[in-house]
Amino acid sequence: MNDRFNQLIQYNTSGLGCWLTIIFLAIFLGSVGLGWIVNGFLILLGFLLVAPILIIWGVQWWLKRNLVQGECPVCNYEFTGFKNTEFSCPNCSEPLQVISGEFSRVTPPGTIDVKAIEVNTLSLDEETD
Numbered sequence: 001m002n003d004r005f006n007q008l009i010q011y012n013t014s015g016l017g018c019w020l021t022i023i024f025l026a027i028f029l030g031s032v033g034l035g036w037i038v039n040g041f042l043i044l045l046g047f048l049l050v051a052p053i054l055i056i057w058g059v060q061w062w063l064k065r066n067l068v069q070g071e072c073p074v075c076n077y078e079f080t081g082f083k084n085t086e087f088s089c090p091n092c093s094e095p096l097q098v099i100s101g102e103f104s105r106v107t108p109p110g111t112i113d114v115k116a117i118e119v120n121t122l123s124l125d126e127e128t129d
C-alpha cells in the first residue's frame with residue numbers, strides 16, 4: 001500500500017499522471033464526504049487560472065497609464081519611459097523625467113549649459129614644419 005502511494009507521487013511529475021491523481025483524489029474525497037476539500041481545491045485551481053490573466057491585464061493597464069513615449073529634448077531620440085521616475089536617455093544618457101506626458105530634463109532650469117567646443121590649435125612648431 002505504501003509503495004503504491006509512493007508510485008503515485010512519482011507519477012505526479014508527468015503531466016497526465018498528475019491530472020489522473022487529481023481526478024482520483026477528487027472522487028475519493030467526495031465519496032468519503034470531504035467534498036468541501038474538492039470544492040476548495042477547485043476554487044483554488046480556478047483562482048490559479050484566473051490570477052495570471054488578471055495580473056497580465058493589470059500590468060498592461062498599469063503600463064498603458066505609466067508608459068510615456070516621447071522624444072529626448074536633447075538629442076530628439078524617440079523612446080519609451082516611465083512616469084514618475086527618473087531615467088536616462090538611451091542615446092545620449094541625459095537624465096530625464098516625465099512632466100505632463102513629455103520628457104524633460106532633470107537638470108533644474110537656470111542651469112547654464114556649457115558646450116565644449118573643439119578648438120584646433122596649431123602649435124608654432126607644426127606651422128614652421
Ligand SMILES: [Zn+2]
Pocket residue numbers: 072073074075076077089090091092093094
Ligand atoms: Zn537623448
